[in-house]
Amino acid sequence: MPKEPYVVAHVAVALDGATTGFAPDAARYYELAATWNEDVTLTGADTILAQEPALASAPRPGSADGGPLLAVVDGRGRVTEWEALREAGHWSDVLALHARDTPPRRAGRTVPELVTGRERVDLSAVLRALGERHGARVVRVDSGGALLGALLEASLLDEVSLLVHPCLPSGTGNRHWRGSATTPARFDLVGSRTLADGLVWSRYRPAAGR
Secondary structure: OOOOEEEEEEEOOOOOOOOOOOOHHHHHHHHHHHHOOOOOOEEEEEHHHHHHHHHHHHOOOOOOOOOOOHHHHHHOOOOOHHHHHHHHOOOOOOEEEEEOOOOOOOOOOOOEEEEEEOOOOOOOHHHHHHHHHHOOEEEEEOOOOOHHHHHOOOOOOOHHHHHHHHOOOOOOOEEEEEHHHHHHHHHHEEEEEEHHHEEEEEEEEEOHHH
C-alpha cells in the first residue's frame, strides 16, 4: 500500500514571518525548492487567482514532461485559467481539488478533479489520494497562509522550510506564513544556512510528541 507523501512547506518570509509586503528573492527561492524534487506542487486558489491576470497573456510552452503535478485547492470553484496553468511550462498536468459543496463547474471543462469533504476540501484525504492514485512521494506546498495554516492545524506538515529575508515588510495585517493557525506547535531545527545578501535558510520538522 502506498505511503502518504512527505509534505514540505517552503516559504519566503520577512523577519516577522510575513509573506507579503516585500520583494522576495524568487530566483533563490525556486533554486532551493528544487531540493525536494517534488512529485506534486500543492497550492491554494488565492495564490493562483493572484496570478490569473498575468497567466491569461503569458507564453504557453506546454506541459512539462516529467514535471510535478499542480494540485490547486479550489473549494469555491473560483479558478478559471486551468489551460494556461497546464501549459505554463512548469507542471506536467493540473488537478482541481474540490469539495462536494463546490459550485457546479462549467460544462465541457477538461481539468481533472478530485472531490473530498463536504463544505471544505478534506486535505488529509487529498494527501492520501495523491499518494495512492498519483504515486506522489513528495508534496511541496507553494501557497499563502490560509492553506499552510490549515495544514499546520491538521498536523499534515512533515517539514517547514523558511527562506528568511533581512527586512521588515510594509503594510499591516495578518500576512504570516502560518495564516490564522492558533494551535501551539513545536519544531526541531534540522538545518540552517546563511546565504548571500543576508538570507537565512532554515528547515524544521515537527517535534516528536508535539
